[in-house]
Amino acid sequence: MIAGVKVAAVPWRTAARETFILSIAPLFRSPRYWIAATLLLLPALFGYERLLDSYFSLRLLPLAALILASALVAEDRERGTLVYLLTRPIDRRALLLGKYASYLVFMTAPALLAMTLGAPRSTAGVSAVLARLPRDFAVVTLALSSYGALFVLLGSLSKWPVIWGLLFLFIWEQIVLLPGVFPRLTIVAYVRQLLASNETASTTGSTGLCVSVLLAVSAAAFSAAAWVFSKREYASEPGPE
Amino acid sequence: MRPMVEFARASRFYGSLMALNDITTSLHPGVTGLLGPNGAGKTTFLRLASGQLAPSQGEVKVLGMPAWSNPRIYHRLGVCPDVDACWRGQSGLQFVSGLLRLSGFARDEANRKALRALESVDLLDVRNRPSATYSRGMRQRLKLAQAVAHDPDVLLLDEPLSGMDPVNRRRVIDLVRRLGREGKTIVVSSHVLPEIEAMTRKILLIHGGRLLAEGDVREIRALLDAHPHAVSLRSPDARGLARAIAVWPHVLSIAFGAEGRWLTVETARPEEFYGAAQALAERFNIEEIFAPDEDLASVFRYLVRK
Structure with a gap:
């Protein structure tokens, strides 16, 4: 190596934080973000219970996650701005972590807003909703985290992540309707069980299992996405020379 | 003296298409012009040198380290890409200082370096304007500013003069020459011989993915004339x-x-x-x-x- 001043990559924390900050302005200018946020906000008009139901029965929350998370890398790649990020002294995995964090923060915000706005229209009464809101919000965050990590992985692997994501949501996740062990192969089954456990007071064990599975899905999918992102070429087509 | 950029029998394929064929060359401080027509392999050459692409065969090193996907080289390497792209919703200053912070500089230092880089390409007066409202020539200079802002030892510039008006073309040529005199290793690609000649006499001639010649531009001048x-x-x-x-x-x-x-x-x-x-x-x-x-x-x- 030729002698010089700095040779180490920027620390992970700094790299992820600065990527997060750098992602904010483009995110707010992206139509994708506003479409995704609208999908999360609109059901607030129909009250708290129907909001949660529409998030998972109508797949509004996973759809919103798909729209934004699948484009975290793809949008920069299509726009041509990815080269600026990839030619910085940062680990690519830290870069993806910063982007994923921006997705998570800016998707949980409209979800929390929608849940708060939906509370006064609840059939159970405002005080009952306010009591369960923190737990429900944690479940929604877990769902956004799991679906988001999965769709970031699809975005890293494929040029058509939205198509693969729709197939996952509307074909694979339908096996939740089948009896036996099949529902355990879906994300939505664990989310629904966690949301229902409020009302049916399910055992701590099953809640713990659901949380563990969703956390494991998030961690595994994000780790795989980060690995793919760190190994893959993103300037693979011959350029205009 | 060890070369700053080194290609050792490097080739690059895109599927069955050979974009670069068995290139061996060493680049030292100073300005080197990468000259070739469209499709010659100039951008592929620069993408290999900037670690955006892995060589299919052979080896590409920058600062003595393998270039491909190696974050450690980017403290001392600046890249001005061929794409005309900036993020929406950011001013020129935010664009350059944001990338500097991503390179590990603290906020104040990043701002100071960004202002100096914007001044060097004559964008200081419009630093707070959204970069999306810049003309093509201004965006070209903004790309150049982000490439030079962290004071790198090696600069890879892909068609940096494209779309610029004559006055700013002159300004950028002067900047490249000055940085070359200061001891930076600069590779600048172009398909316009007089542009390259204005910056350097040292050239790499590339065509059909092959390195046709390297040396003094005057040696091929008579043929081209x-x-x-x-x-x-x-x-x-x-x-x-x-x-x-x-x-x-x-x-x-x-x-x-x-x-x-x-x-x-x-x-x-x-x-x-x-x-x-x-x-x-x-x-x-x-x-x-x-x-x-x-x-x-x-x-x-x-x-x-x-």
Whole structure:
């Protein structure tokens, strides 16, 4: 190596934080973000219970996650701005972590807003909703985290992540309707069980299992996405020379 | 002295297409021009050197380290890519300082370095304007600013003069020359020989993915001079500009292009032509000047035959 001043990559924390900050302005200018946020906000008009139901029965929350998370890398790649990020002294995995964090923060915000706005229209009464809101919000965050990590992985692997994501949501996740062990192969089954456990007071064990599975899905999918992102070429087509 | 950029029998395929074929070269401090027509392999060369692509065969090293996906090289490497892209919703200053912070600089230092880089490309006055409202030439200079802002030892510039007006073209040429004199290793690609000649005498000639020649530009100058050179200019007063140009002895023909704003001039002496055109830049408000690529491609076909 030729002698010089700095040779180490920027620390992970700094790299992820600065990527997060750098992602904010483009995110707010992206139509994708506003479409995704609208999908999360609109059901607030129909009250708290129907909001949660529409998030998972109508797949509004996973759809919103798909729209934004699948484009975290793809949008920069299509726009041509990815080269600026990839030619910085940062680990690519830290870069993806910063982007994923921006997705998570800016998707949980409209979800929390929608849940708060939906509370006064609840059939159970405002005080009952306010009591369960923190737990429900944690479940929604877990769902956004799991679906988001999965769709970031699809975005890293494929040029058509939205198509693969729709197939996952509307074909694979339908096996939740089948009896036996099949529902355990879906994300939505664990989310629904966690949301229902409020009302049916399910055992701590099953809640713990659901949380563990969703956390494991998030961690595994994000780790795989980060690995793919760190190994893959993103300037693979011959350029205009 | 160990080379700053090193290609050792490096090849690159895109599927079955060979974009770069068995390139071996070493680059040292100073400006090196990477000259070749469209599709020659210039961008692939720069993407390999900047670690965006892995070589299919051979080895590419920067600062003595493998270049491919190696974050450690980017403290000392600046890249001005060929794409015309910036993030929406950011000013020029936010764009450059944000990337500096991503390179590990603290906020104050990043701002200070960003301002200095923007000043070096004459964008200081418009630093707070959204970069999306910049003209193409201004965006080119903004890309250059982010490449030089962290004071790298190695600079890879892909067609940095493309789309610039003559005054800023001169400014960027002066900047590249100055950085080269200061000891930076700079590789600058172009398909316009006079652009390269204005910055350096050291060139790599690349065509069809192969390195045809490397050395002093004067050695191939005589061969290239035998061919007329086409130059396109855009001006709101294209007819007035044509009248002024027509009397120059080295102009062989003039043709009008789209919307009456474009002129394509054939000249026997491109170097003289570029110098003279610069003197007319303000009078006729010349907005853009470039050499159509086919021209150099024909010259290269001629060179390959020889």
